[in-house]
Amino acid sequence: MGRITVAFRVFFAALASAAKADRLQASLDGAVLPKVHADEKRLPEPKRPEPTAPARSEAITLLAAMQREARLVDLVKQPLADFSDEQIGAAARNVLGDCAAVLDRFFGLAPVAAEAEGVLCDVPAGYDPGCYKLTGRVEGNGPFRGTLVHQGWKATTMKLPAWTGAKNSALVIAPAEVEILPSLTPES
DSSP states (O other): OHHHHHHHHHHHHHHHOHHHHHHHHHHHTTOOOOOOOTTSOOOOOOOOOOOOOOOOOHHHHHHHHHHHHHOHHHHHHSOGGGSOHHHHHHHHHHHHHHHHHHHHHHHOEEESSOSOTTSEEEEOTTOOTTTOOOOSSOOSSOOEEEEOSOOOEEESOOOOOOOOSOGGGTTOSSOOOOOOOOOOOOOO
16 A cells, blocks of 8 residues: 555656656666755745836826826916916816816825814824924924914825836826828729
8 A cells, every 4th residue: 555655646746846757767767866855955946037017107107197087287288378367267177176086086185184274283292293294483392282274185095006008108198199080082
C-alpha cells in the first residue's frame, strides 16, 4: 500500500512543479541527486511583472467628470466678454448645479462645523488646524469661542472611477467631438 501512495505523490508532484519533475526524471535515469533537507529554504518562484495601468491623475479624472457632466471647462474657457451678465449667470446656474452633483457623488461633501454660519462656535483646546482656521485675535492654546464665518467642507467618501483608457489619452479631459456628415454619393 505504501508504494501506491508514493506513486500518487510523485505523480502529482511532477504535475505541480517542473523543477520536481526534472529531479524525478533525473532520479529515474539513475543520476545521483544532491540530498535535499526539509529545513532548507526554497527559493520563491519569480513573480511575473503585472501590466501597469496607464498613468492618470485623480485630478484629471475629476476634471473630466466635471466637463462631461457639467461642462465646467467649457464655461471657464469661454471668452466671457462676448456675453451679458445675465447670459453668464444663466449658464453658471446650470453648470454649478451639475458640478455640485458630481462632487456629492464622488466625495459625499459635508460641512466640518455643525453650527450655522454667523452663530457662536466653540473650538476646543488642542484643535486640529486642518479642521479650524482661526482669525482675529488668537492668544493661547484655547479653548476658543468665536463667530463661525464659514462651515468648511470635508469629504465623507472618495469614489473616483479608475482610469481604463489608453496611455496616450490619460491627460485628455474631454475628447474632441466630430459629427460625421453623410456621404454625398452621385445618384444612379
